[in-house]
Amino acid sequence: MSTAAFVILGFLLFCLGLFGVLARRNFIVVLLSIELIFAGAGINFIAFSSLWKNLTGQVFTLFLIGVAAGEAAIGLGLLIALYRLKHTANVDEARELKG
Amino acid sequence: MTIGWILLSLMIAFCALGVVLARSPISSAISLLIGFVGVAILYLALKAEFVAAVQILVYAGGILVLYLFGIMLTDNEALRLTRQTHLQAWPVFVLILVLFLAVGHKLYHSDYTPQEPVHMLMVSDQSQVQALQNRLAHGAAADRHATNPQRVARVLYGDYLYPFEAASVLLLVAVLGAVFLAKKEV
Numbered sequence: 001m002s003t004a005a006f007v008i009l010g011f012l013l014f015c016l017g018l019f020g021v022l023a024r025r026n027f028i029v030v031l032l033s034i035e036l037i038f039a040g041a042g043i044n045f046i047a048f049s050s051l052w053k054n055l056t057g058q059v060f061t062l063f064l065i066g067v068a069a070g071e072a073a074i075g076l077g078l079l080i081a082l083y084r085l086k087h088t089a090n091v092d093e094a095r096e097l098k099g
Numbered sequence: 100m101t102i103g104w105i106l107l108s109l110m111i112a113f114c115a116l117g118v119v120l121a122r123s124p125i126s127s128a129i130s131l132l133i134g135f136v137g138v139a140i141l142y143l144a145l146k147a148e149f150v151a152a153v154q155i156l157v158y159a160g161g162i163l164v165l166y167l168f169g170i171m172l173t174d175n176e177a178l179r180l181t182r183q184t185h186l187q188a189w190p191v192f193v194l195i196l197v198l199f200l201a202v203g204h205k206l207y208h209s210d211y212t213p214q215e216p217v218h219m220l221m222v223s224d225q226s227q228v229q230a231l232q233n234r235l236a237h238g239a240a241a242d243r244h245a246t247n248p249q250r251v252a253r254v255l256y257g258d259y260l261y262p263f264e265a266a267s268v269l270l271l272v273a274v275l276g277a278v279f280l281a282k283k284e285v
Binding site for chain 2 (some may be wrong): 002003004005007008009011012013015016017018019020022023024025026027028029031032033035036039042043045046047048049050051052053055056057058059061062064066067068069070071072073074076077078079080083084088089090092
């Protein structure tokens with residue numbers, strides 16, 4: 001499979017994740033969509049690491065997984081805070097900052 | 100071989116679609132889990148065995164379980180019965196489709212052949228050149244029998260030692276922030 005196919009697969013994951021973030025109401029699904037965006041970036045790193053015979057891409061994918069773990073922890077903390085405040089995980093309910 | 104690549108890509112793409120379109124968040128999470136297994140198989144096929152193992156361990160073993168706990172704590176019938184998307188879902192869909200087609204066309208017609216590596220070392224002394232060549236040759240000889248985790252470790256703890264330490268600080272801050280956000284009285 002050519003590198004273009006990997007890059008386009010990663011970009012497809014990014015687009016689907018972006019759609020999930022912008023269009024879904026459930027906060028958990030928004031967080032899962034962000035994980036999709038991370039996966040798209042990881043596929044790019046590994047594809048170019050394999051093409052250019054350079055291990056830096058694999059090391060950066062490890063960093064990416066670490067950042068994703070931190071993001072999951074913070075996101076779930078926010079989810080619990082939102083649920084405690086509004087008794088729902090619907091992001092439309094959190095409109096305090098809306099003018 | 101090509102059939103395998105196409106099937107794997109289709110599996111990942113369909114799982115991603117399932118994450119975004121599924122009605123229940125549990126279905127989304129399970130779909131994401133299967134998709135991540137697909138991504139790990141892709142990493143394996145691209146000879147990144149260590150990253151594939153970490154992907155399965157951290158995502159399937161850690162992050163997805165965390166999300167399932169989050170779903171368990173916050174899911175209720177009222178949320179499932181409401182509309183699952185915002186009103187802007189269709190405009191967003193059209194915009195993202197346009198983005199995908201435009202950028203995807205550009206990506207498809209790009210050239211991905213590797214460039215010549217840029218030598219940033221400015222070595223003038225001949226003995227230094229000799230020492231560098233010796234070290235490179237020695238490293239290559241050691242690398243010939245090294246497994247993938249050994250090579251990754253050499254780069255991770257050699258060139259990227261300080262970013263690695265910074266990542267541990269990042270994780271510590273993330274854990275403290277999560278505890279602070281989730282505790283009873285903020």
